[in-house]
Amino acid sequence: MKPTNSAVIELRDLHLRTDIGTYGPLDTRPDIHFLDLTLGISSHRVLIAKDEMVNVFDYDPLMAEIDRLAEDGHYETQERLMTRIAQACVAYTDILSIDIRLRKAPVRRGNGVLGVRLSLNEAATQNLRHSLQNPI
Template sequence: MTARSTIELKALEIDTDIGTYGPGDTVPEAHILDLTLEIAPEQVMIAEDGMAHVFDYDPLIAEIDRLAADGHYHTQERLMTRIAAACAAHDAVHAVEIALAKRPVKRGSGTLGVRLCLGPDDLAALRSEKPPVRKGD
């Protein structure tokens, strides 16, 4: 079996404004992000302790936080697309799985989300594209 390693972020409640709701619609109380990044096993199985030997995910989390708060989104998919581009900006990321969900859906219950899985070829394509324009630009 070939070694694989991932960094997993689960159930992060992000501060964002997504959707357009009318009278009587259920407005989500929370948007939840799950993110799995595939990285080189050499960045997990390290010979000595130190940040120089691992993938530093803190800048990526800060960028996701910035993107989430970047203004109103009509869809979860647009924010997810921007998160995918932020992940692709890191060459150390070989594959990514992003799940973004909102809750509640109806009558105070349910979770509704979108999932996107990108492999090495997908990330390479994103890396070769012009960076997406920021909403505030």
């Protein structure tokens, strides 16, 4: 068996209470927005010697922040909410990489799902973290 050298935390199909987009009277307005989030972390935060929270990545504060961001007011675009979620993620140095997918439904005539995906590898995650710590 190969040694594990990476680990992920996965969140799927989280229903966000949010208001995204501007729609005309005849446009289909999405009823629901779903978030999928995959966070790359060190395997040392999963392969633990003792069953203690101090040894793992505590994702509850991040989930609370994502809820707060989603409910923070009207967003014109899904991309802006995704940007803010990515910025919240890089505040945690345990997070090494980020994959975010935000989907909305329905999109046309009462059906369909449309989504945007953002994938940041370790270098891109570190660059975002650095840009927030050292704004231009």
